[in-house]
Amino acid sequence: MGKGVWPFVMAGLGLALLAWGSTWGLAFAPREAYMGEVQRIMYVHVPTAWNAMLVLTFAFACALVSLLRGGWRWDARLEAAIEAGVVLSGLVCIQGSIWARPTWGVWWDWDPRLTTTAVLLFAFGGILALRQFVDDPVKRAVWSSVAVVIAYVDVPLVYFSVRWWNSLHQLQSTPETVSRAFHWPLRINAFGVLFLLIGLVELRARLAFLRREAESAPPPPVRVAEALGGVR
């Protein structure tokens, strides 16, 4: 896997952008007409939600490549993307819950997007657990790829079923009625989380690659490696 320090730089840049976007959103952005201060949670909630979905889409891509073409690099990236996806989805649910409290008076608002994120949190959390219990690296790679493909295909179905199921209870809340003045901090934070994410996923992938190397036997005897031109 890569050796460069660029992931650290990327993560640092991401954190800087997040600091900038957050202070802008907290201190300088005008108060929203109806929701008042609570609307400022959007500047961190919406970017996290976008990036959570993005990294899970990346996990889906890694799973497809890992299934069709194989290669340990992609399995390492898959593990990194799943873990980051679970962390971000968890964060999105926490933010959504904190936002729902003052807005709707309850800790959980059955908004289709938020509920879908919660379902994804448990689905991908289960896949992380699956990876812990499978010892054979090849089976672990294939099975978790299959599970990611199956869980990802489910997302639109979960979203629509929750939206129909929820449409009777209350009008669909549209949290980010974001007018022009507000979207700058939101956009900055979105790139902030994205850069942080790219750096972390790359580092976590290298970690997964190192672990698998340590877990598997040293490369085959020299004669075989030469004969096969160093497979992999």
Add this chain to the structure above:
Amino acid sequence: MTTLAVETIGLSRRYGRRWALSDVSLGVPAGSVVMLAGRNGSGKSTLLRVLATALRPDHGSARVAGHDVRHERDQVRRQVALLGHHSFHYEALTAHENLEIAASFLGRPCDPGLLARVGLEERADDPVSSYSAGMRKRLALARVLLQDAAVVLLDEPYGELDPPGFALLDRVIAELRSRAATVIMATHLVERGRALCDHALLLEEGRLAWSGEAALMPAEAPGGSARA
């Protein structure tokens, strides 16, 4: 140059940090009966399972009955029958039903006399869960005969069999030889192996330590210690 029923080049397979099979290159002429000797854990079962496409190799290649074990698995499977440690049966079903199911997947009628040949005719309709280890081995043997394969891989076939079972197995091997099938038998019974087999292969820690005429295999080879 006689055609080779089984040929491997640098065949390797690992479990975690251990190389169960490392860099095994061998050739087995078609129609020959070969003894595979070696201590416990020397890689005998792993080699047989890789040749039967039950296990994928990590490195190297193997061709069985003219087909590659990685890329032409179905063709290999049509030509190969494996008698393994596991009897491949459904415990809840009877011997007869198990053979019927195997035959239905093979697309062949199930020869009714098969169970009689392996001495299970009076227990044919009892569930396999009530069978002793020896009877399960006989049923597994019947399943191998049902497949009528060109290459037959026997992993410790004499284990759990009683003396009549030994005689039965000798007859089966003779019959396989007479129809020019290739047989690779992993066994600890060196004397019996020398008597029945033309060639012999000796594995040590996953590596091919010796190969040649069965009769010439060193009596006290590291693996050949068990006295029947």
Add this chain to the structure above:
Amino acid sequence: MNGASAGVIQGGWEFVVAAYVASAVILLGYAFSVFWRYRRARSRRDTAL
């Protein structure tokens, strides 16, 4: 409901702060856990070579 549509939500700063603190803790916490685990794996592998 407590005034969501009736008018501006009063106060609410404590929820905003809670959301940002939670986000910071989780994002920074995960970042440091990845850094630390990666460094430990790198050092273990370097000693093993």
Add this chain to the structure above:
Amino acid sequence: MSQFVAALRKDLLLQWRTRSQLVAVFVFGASALLLFSFAIGPNAAALREFAGGFLWLALLLASTLALADSFESEMAQHALEGLLLLPADPRALYYGKAVANLLQLTLLGAALVPVMVVLYDAGTARVPALLGIIVLGAAGLSAPGTLYAAMTAQVRARNTLLPLLLFPLVVPALLGAVKATSLLILGDPMGQLGAWTMLLVAFDAIYWSLCGLVFERVVED
């Protein structure tokens, strides 16, 4: 096709031979229904309102037992591997097992309905429609369930892993089945049954095809 018939015959024979396990799973489901009513209390109106939800929760919980059992016999003595080495077509093996599990779960669901009717006074005149929903819901559970049962049967923590993987996945099927069943029991003034049935059909179509495609990768070594 003939391989599918062979696989289906094998699985039905296996299920018939181990039918006592199915009875035990049914008792488990029925006792779950009983326990749910204790959660609500003897309030007839509330019990009736949640009857559809309880039926499908009980069937979901019971299905993990039935699915895990269905692969226990395949893993003992490496029976499944024996078939694959004949060779047998993995997709035929999957669809044979999935259809057998579908029949078993449908049987289980149908058997739980009388228990629901008695405990929650939640009957429906439209019995054929209810059976149709049970079949569609059971299909939604058996397609991914069979695949994950095959996967988790080969792993040590299988009893916790199967529900952990299956439950988040079948949320759309669960929502659809619960809503459709409740509409049948409590009445369907706005005629939404068709929409929920379509959701179930879509879920089944996606997973009956996708799981068949990937099953071979899950059972190969």
